Amino acid sequence: MRIGELARRTGVSERSLRYYEQQGLLVAERTPGGQREYPEQAVDRVIRIQELFAAGLHSKKIAQLLPCMRDADGGPSAIATPRLVADLVTERDRIDRMITELVNSRDVLDEVINAASQDRG
Amino acid sequence: MRIGELARRTGVSERSLRYYEQQGLLVAERTPGGQREYPEQAVDRVIRIQELFAAGLHSKKIAQLLPCMRDADGGPSAIATPRLVADLVTERDRIDRMITELVNSRDVLDEVINAASQDRG
DNA sequence: GTAGAAGCTAACATCGATGTCAAGTTCAAG
DNA sequence: CTTGAACTTGACATCGATGTTAGCTTCTAC
Numbered sequence: 001m002r003i004g005e006l007a008r009r010t011g012v013s014e015r016s017l018r019y020y021e022q023q024g025l026l027v028a029e030r031t032p033g034g035q036r037e038y039p040e041q042a043v044d045r046v047i048r049i050q051e052l053f054a055a056g057l058h059s060k061k062i063a064q065l066l067p068c069m070r071d072a073d074g075g076p077s078a079i080a081t082p083r084l085v086a087d088l089v090t091e092r093d094r095i096d097r098m099i100t101e102l103v104n105s106r107d108v109l110d111e112v113i114n115a116a117s118q119d120r121g
Numbered sequence: 122m123r124i125g126e127l128a129r130r131t132g133v134s135e136r137s138l139r140y141y142e143q144q145g146l147l148v149a150e151r152t153p154g155g156q157r158e159y160p161e162q163a164v165d166r167v168i169r170i171q172e173l174f175a176a177g178l179h180s181k182k183i184a185q186l187l188p189c190m191r192d193a194d195g196g197p198s199a200i201a202t203p204r205l206v207a208d209l210v211t212e213r214d215r216i217d218r219m220i221t222e223l224v225n226s227r228d229v230l231d232e233v234i235n236a237a238s239q240d241r242g
Numbered sequence: 243g244t245a246g247a248a249g250c251t252a253a254c255a256t257c258g259a260t261g262t263c264a265a266g267t268t269c270a271a272g
Numbered sequence: 273c274t275t276g277a278a279c280t281t282g283a284c285a286t287c288g289a290t291g292t293t294a295g296c297t298t299c300t301a302c
Contacts, residue, residue: 002299004248014249015290033298035249048229053289054219055226068233080237092230098175099223102216105176108169109213112189116201125278135279136260154268156279174259 003028003036010046017046023059025049025066044072055095061087124149124157131167138167144180146170146187165193176216182208 007014020026021036026045028036048069052062065088067078080088128135141147142157147166149157169190173183186209188199201209 002249013290015292018250019289031298033249035298051222051226052229054222057226058288065230065233068236069229070232070236076233076236079240080233082237082241085234085237088230088234092227092234095223095227095230099220099227101172101175102220102223105172105178106213106216106220108173108190109186109209109216111191112186112197112201113206113209113213115189115191115197116203116206119200120203123279134260136262139281140259152268154279156268179258 001038001040001042003038006038006042006046009043010050012046012050020046020049020059024063025059041072055091056098057091061091122159122161122163124159127159127163127167130164131171133167133171141167141170141180145184146180162193176212177219178212182212 001009003014003017006012007017010017017026017036021028026042026049028038028042031037045066049062049066052065053059057065064084065080068076068080068084070076122130124135124138127133128138131138138147142149147163147170149159149163152158166187170183170187173186174180178186185205186201189197189201189205191197
């Protein structure tokens, strides 16, 4: 598929898809005319990239991480180096703390929302 | 307490604390000389502010939200307007999706980490 | 072949919390 | 008093993903 369809199907802008490629997160074949041609697989990959961005990882770390991930259709094509593993552990712990905080914040919001609806209901 | 102690106790920089005040998120008494004097309560408040920032809320929204929150020592000093409630519901849903994504990302990281340690262990 | 939709590259803009630096003031202890 | 730590305001810098615009090319359908 071409970039427009990928953008539509993932909800990620074309701008960002090109940026991902530039950062080495996403590879595309090219048509003879130079347009990007993505495999079906790209949809899942882009979504995963977005999730990792949302988790606060930077593109550089994601670029290191991606080859070590189990793909939809197979095992990882690389094994994380000890150095990378250490980084990933740090990130995972950070994400864990983040999740705790988010749950906290969500509960706070819920409380305010409920207080307001009770006030009226 | 003064700003240095508050910064130390919350892990938030003095710069950020002043910024919070400027954004109307945090109030401080002033000494005759003009220095900020915070109540004990400020510690919890700053932590909560940080959590809301981490949840992706902008200072403006937080400023609207804070007066509607139950304080450590009492009920809320304001009730959210319908308009605000609508915003908060949107935010809460976004946070919920975010939590799902984060759990997802954490599991992916765990898998990579475990694959690497198995490979060596 | 031609028109219009879709893609390409490149450059510049944005946003918002936070870092940092400078020059001056206040506070606490000797 | 005086000294040094802590504080003040203000201005400018940063970071990184993404938006936006411009000028040009390719693709698709008639």
